[in-house]
Amino acid sequence: FSPRWRLALTYRMSGEPLGGDADVTQLSVEVDGHLLLRGTGHAGPYIGLGVGMHQLAWDSPDNLDDTVYKMGFNALGGLAVPLADGGWSLLLEGAYQYVMDWNDTIDASSLRVSAGLGVNF
Numbered sequence: 001f002s003p004r005w006r007l008a009l010t011y012r013m014s015g016e017p018l019g020g021d022a023d024v025t026q027l028s029v030e031v032d033g034h035l036l037l038r039g040t041g042h043a044g045p046y047i048g049l050g051v052g053m054h055q056l057a058w059d060s061p062d063n064l065d066d067t068v069y070k071m072g073f074n075a076l077g078g079l080a081v082p083l084a085d086g087g088w089s090l091l092l093e094g095a096y097q098y099v100m101d102w103n104d105t106i107d108a109s110s111l112r113v114s115a116g117l118g119v120n121f
Contacts, residue, residue: 006034008048008118015057025057026099026108032074040120043081050074054099056108070108072099080118089118 010032015025032050036042052072078093092115099108 003039004036006036006040006046008032008034008050010052024106024108027055028052028072028097030072030074032076034076034078034080036080041082041086044079046078046080048074048076048078050076052097054108056099056102056106058102058106068102070100070102072097072108074098082120083117087120089120091116091118 008031010028010030012028012030013026030050030052032048034046034048036044036046038044050073052074054070054072055067056070057067074095074097076093076095078091078095081090082088083090094113095111097110097112099110101107
């Protein structure tokens with residue numbers, strides 16, 4: 001939304017929907033603010049902070065399907081490479097995601113590394 005700042009909306013999924021037999025499934029919708037250190041239209045690094053809402057579902061041993069919604073916070077850094085005359089970006093990103101604990105039983109906080117395509121509006 002400015003020559004050096006970008007907003008990113010992300011949807012993430014992990015756990016059982018991806019074909020595994022995980023005990024915990026996590027669906028996340030996150031909004032991050034990125035500071036582009038070289039500005040838009042240039043390949044270069046960025047740093048950012050963000051917040052998210054996380055739906056955590058746990059298949060309990062007693063076959064009770066427990067689901068809870070938790071807030072999360074992100075700290076991240078990455079590399080953005082513009083593509084197609086700046087209409088798209090290739091993103092390589094590393095982040096720490098803090099998710100509030102669930103009943104002192106499940107800690108869904110994590111380090112993550114991701115790659116993806118972004119559409120620039």
